[in-house]
């Protein structure tokens with residue numbers, strides 16, 4: 445593994461790419477208008493960003509917004525959607541291309557993309573490209589969070605606190621207890637549930653770590669049974685009443701920060717990186733994973 449991995453370089457640049465995205469997002473014409481009924485699709489990390497965006501857009505009163513894993517999209521009927529938003533760093537992910545192809549000519553599409561020279565562009569009515577946030581790494585960090593920052597800005601949010609908090613998260617201490625914890629559960633509600641899912645995916649992809657994620661209050665309905673000393677329960681966003689005390693009783697470490705939840709995800713990306721290092725793993729080359737996952741897998745050489 446090189447001294448500085450792509451993942452480390454890319455996650456470290458997030459405050460700058462978020463700043464740029466906020467400028468574009470505030471004026472991004474092709475993105476959905478208030479009142480439109482919207483479906484948002486993506487795979488893996490991009491699906492989790494779709495979940496967060498959907499919850500934020502609905503909370504902002506801008507209209508029905510349904511997130512779908514692209515493989516599970518609504519292809520049986522149009523369901524009255526006015527627009528489809530696709531999120532894809534690579535622009536080549538098979539399931540996303542299939543959705544764009546299936547709705548072409550029926551529902552207007554806008555794709556948020558890292559590389560503007562990819563097949564998704566031809567299949568989309570509109571694209572918003574974020575080439576400055578594209579990545580060399582397999583494990584996504586900055587593209588996903590930059591796309592979400594763009595969307596937050598488009599919804600009218602002031603993202604300057606998130607940027608400042610991301611800078612602080614990059615400077616914060618990574619606790620050794622997190623690096624060596626036996627297991628993680630990430631929790632969130634509303635838009636932060638997508639972030640909890642993404643945090644868990646980072647731990648699995650980069651550090652091959654056993655990690656789960658749940659809507660915050662669902663955790664009390666069963667999953668808390670695995671909370672124990674040496675394990676970590678990490679909450680994004682608002683703390684539901686009683687949750688911290690419930691976790692404390694199990695002996696698990698409860699982690700909850702006041703910083704902007706997307707900035708707190710930056711800290712989790714760093715924990716995943718540190719765990720990968722501690723395990724002798726190369727975070728840029730996770731086992732069984734490629735930068736873009738295609739259905740037509742090339743023949744093994």
Ligand SMILES: O=P(O)(O)OC[C@H]1O[C@](O)(CO)[C@@H](O)[C@@H]1O
Nearest residue numbers: 488489490532533534537735737
């Ligand atoms: O955003 P894209 O390029 O469609 O890729 C999504 C993919 O990225 C990953 O996060 C990393 O490969 C996978 O979860 C998923 O297959």
